[in-house]
Amino acid sequence: MSKLSLTIDNQKVTTEEGTSILEAARSAGIDIPTLCYHEKLAPRGACRLCLVEITKGKKKRLVTSCVYLAEEGLKVETESEPVVKIRKMLLELMLAGSPGVKAIQDYARRYGITRSRFDVEPDFCILCGLCVRYCHEVKGKNAIGFVGRGSQRKVMFFPDIAAEECPKCGECFPLCPTGVIPSNYALAKLPHFSYDNIRL
Amino acid sequence: MPRLKSAADLETRRKEILARRDPKKPCVTICSGTGCHAYGSEKVAQTFMAEIGKNGLKEKVDIRRTGCHGYCERGTIVVIFPQEICYLRVKPEDVPEIIETTLVKGEVVERLLYEGEDAQKIIHEGDIPFYKHQSRIVFGPNRFIDPKNIEDYIARGGYAALAKVLSGMTPEAVLAEVKKANLRGRGGGGFPAGMKWETTRNAPGEPKYVIVNADEGDPGAYMDRSLLEGNPHSVLEGLTIGAYAIGASQGFVYVRQEYPLAVENLYAALEQARDYGLLGENILGSGFNFEVTVHRGAGAFVSGESSALMTAIEGRVGEPRPKYIRTAISGIWGKPSNLNNVETWATVPLIIDKGADWFNGIGTKGSKGTKIFSLVGKVNNTGLVEVPMGMTLREIIYDIGGGIPQGKKFKAVQTGGPSGGVIPEKLIDTPVDFDELNKVGSMMGSGGMIVMDEDNCMVDVARYFLNFLSEESCGQCVPCREGIYQMLKILNRICAGEGRSGDIELLEELAEVVRDASLCALGATAPNPVLSTIKYFRNEYQAHVKEKRCPAGVCKELISYYIDPEKCQACLLCLRNCPVEAISGGKNLIHVIDQGKCTKCGACFEVCPSRFGAVVKLSGVPVPEPVAAGTEVKRKTRGEK
Ligand SMILES: Cc1cc2nc3c(=O)[nH]c(=O)nc-3n(C[C@H](O)[C@H](O)[C@H](O)COP(=O)(O)O)c2cc1C
Ligand code: SF4
Ligand code: FES
Ligand code: FES
DSSP states (O other): OOEEEEEETTEEEEEETTOBHHHHHHHTTOOOOOSSOOTTSOOOOOSOTTEEEEEETTEEEEEETTTSBOOTTOEEESSOHHHHHHHHHHHHHHHHHOTTOHHHHHHHHHTTOOSOSSOOOOOSOOOOOHHHHIIIIISOOOSEEEESOGGGOEEEEOHHHHHHHGGGOOTTGGGOSSSOHHHHHHHHHGGGSOGGGOOO | OOOOOSHHHHHHHHHHHHHHSOTTSOEEEEEOSHHHHHTTHHHHHHHHHHHHHHTTOTTTOEEEEEOOOSOGGGOSOEEEETTTEEEOSOOGGGHHHHIIIIIITOOOOGGGSEEOGGGOEEOBGGGSHHHHTOOOSSSGGGGGOOTTOHHHHHHTTTTHHHHHHHHHOOHHHHHHHHHHTTOBOSSSSOOBHHHHHHHHHHSSOSSOEEEEEEOOOSTTOOHHHHHHHHOHHHHHHHHHHHHHHHTOSEEEEEEETTOHHHHHHHHHHHHHHHHTTSSBSSGGGSSOOBEEEEEEEOOOGGGGSHHHHHHHHTTSOOOOOOOSSOTTTSOGGGSOEEEEEHHHHHHHHHHHHHOHHHHHTSBOSSSBSEEEEEEEESSSSOEEEEEETTOBHHIIIIIITOOOGGGOOEEEEEESSTTSEEEEGGGTTOBOOHHHHHHTTOOOTTOEEEEEETTOOHHHHHHHHHHHHHHHSOOOSHIIIIIHHHHHHHHHHHHTTOOOTTHHHHHHHHHHHHHHHOSSHHHHHTTHHHHHHHHHHHHHHHHHHHSOOOTTSOOGGGEEEEEOTTTOOOOSHHHHHOTTOOEEEETTEEEEEOTTTOOOOOHHHHHSOTTTOOEEEEESSOOOOOOOTTOBOOOOOTTOO
16 A cells, blocks of 8 residues: 555645545544544445545545545645535534434534524434445345435335344444434334234 | 348448339338327328228338427328328328328328418428428438338448448547547536547456446436437447447446337347347457347436446446546446447447538537437427527527417526526527536536426426426435425425525525535536526516515415406306306306415416406405405496407
8 A cells, every 4th residue: 555645724644545535634633524424334425514625736626525535745625615614504404404413413513503594394314324334334234224215215124124133233323323223223113013912 | 131241241231222112112101209109100000001901002102100200299290202291190080081192192181281370381391490490410310210120220321330430440540530529428418428438448447338328317308218219220329339439348228117119119229230240249240249238227317327327237226426436437337337328329320420520510619519409398399309509599499499389478498407597588599509508507408498488487497396306316415405405495485475585595505505515416406497597587586585476477375366347247257167166256247256265276367258358367466355246247338448
């Protein structure tokens, strides 16, 4: 592996080829917000919070730092004006969809967002896909997955596989930034209860 | 059928086919594209077969089912050669008369001809105004060819470009020709095809793939479908030439499952091409091998995006991938993969055949050749039109489209599909050109063109497209999933009369973030309908938000129907037609709409005779107090206005 160096927020950072900008920044103690990144998983570029501005020659461009690989001589700004503007809006959007999630509240506070201008329709899941990807990429199972498209997209346990796999695993539970998975899992188990045992 | 073993073989075969065909022999061509099929073209074709048999003309007349002619609204289209007599809206019951009059007596059936202004009849297809102003170099052959018969394609010089390439051109020379032609992709971005080919050709990694994008998910657009249905060999020939230039031996056609005729004709074409030695091993004896696999996608709009499409071909869910390395370098299974649109591929044989200089002679400085558009909406002639780049929107809408129906006023044209933008009347002289359309806030896209008149509400238009995009977003990234959803919610409330001050600015602010932060081009272009309508029709947004008024009278929550008591003639028409019985009154009694019951279906407005014009649409003003029940009408006397 050959070494390369780049500039992140005016700081010279040396890293290995094949490292993402995000990993390079973190190794240098520069904190870029993320909600869908996990070191064991392939980057998915879903939350877009980790967007940074890169300069190559005269051209500036916004890229997701979890996906974009560090390049020799690259200039990176992690808190430039366009970046911050985007992050604020993304956080407002997420606050409208998942107002009760601590990870989002914390980032919102960091960027000075106190409320969302959008109508709130509270849900917990932020669709970061960490659980889905962990189950697929690390465990090689697909007990949990996405269903639906667009604003109807949801994460669901697939009961047949989940009934088999999840009781002995549960490794995705702590990954969830919202903590909602355990309760979804409890719900998913419901069909396996027998109504005969319930006294009304 | 013996395989063709060389370019010379192909030419010999072509001459044989032509020798077998008498150009003077009458040939009845029946359009059997999807549009005409829906009008019953198959029944027309079968009636022709049966009746010709009865008339003892079986040996004397040829019958051919062809692909779409583009003028689908006038289907079923029947053209009789060699005179090129064009009959429109042909029904099975018209067939005996056509045979008797045209095929037996050699005369025309006047009533089935196109009728132009001043009731003038037009006999030849090419003279009809809809066609006269087009340059149908890519789409035109559709009307001569039976897509299920490779001989029709060969007879017209088909596969000669491939033969030329394989018998005398190096891959580098082919690539140079396509680059010189400045062919830009017809599927959306307008990226130079030659440059993309070169990238894939030079990228490390084997095998390399070439792919046809026939996902075509834009609502209302069907140019790729019609081309693939009507002339599949032109697409395959282009693809094979591309494969040779790029160094690929495997191709894919990604076609949506919902296009059954395209799939059927494609399979038939592949089989025949293989039989003729134009596909498979050792094509035309050149030593070049190329195979094509069809991948049927379950029509999702987002699957047409390049990384999503390639993921789908790999057998995974067709969703865009967050990669900064282009698919031309790392595509299907990480191998260099060159994707082009149906129309882009179909243009390639023409460039090889006639040369890059010929191609460069058509179009504008930055956009060469022709483009097929799907012209729909408020225009007199709708259908598929092919025009040279650089033709103005005005020429397309007025000369080809025949203008706006019912004397209404043109308002705007939406180009580029759901994530394109609207172009207002003051910019109607904009030429169709990749860069010019971008400059005015819209895009070429794959060629959708929706014409709108004064009765279209621009906020409602933006809402319609955002609703489509919100459903079609794959939903993996936040700005696209949540951002489009919130834009849609704001538009919904503006249309419902619940717009708040600051909504327009919030839309703009959000739109920019969705554009800049989304993972793929769906999200990046989704704000176009919002931004372009605000840019050109801000006052219309303001009327909705501030005055709770819909200037076009479209948004239901912002309009009321009211019967002017001075004008009502108590004809009972509206009263009887109201589906919810919201209208009271009676013979000689002024009719009154109960605003509480009215569902704003507009039935009364439609049926009120124009000479009375008593039912009016109100927006932004209070509905006047109704007259007392049982008030008698004031009769108009003769001569009084
Ligand atoms: C959401 C989305 C949908 C698309 N759908 C299509 C499509 O249906 N057909 C198509 O040819 N290109 C489509 N594209 C463009 C393709 O990604 C790609 O640019 C194109 O097929 C390349 O071919 P071309 O260079 O010949 O235009 C779509 C792009 C996006 C972002
Ligand atoms: S921009 Fe939209 S369609 Fe593209 S990846 Fe993001 S959510 Fe999916
Ligand atoms: S962490 Fe990079 S997009 Fe979510
Ligand atoms: S299908 Fe017949 S003209 Fe289009």
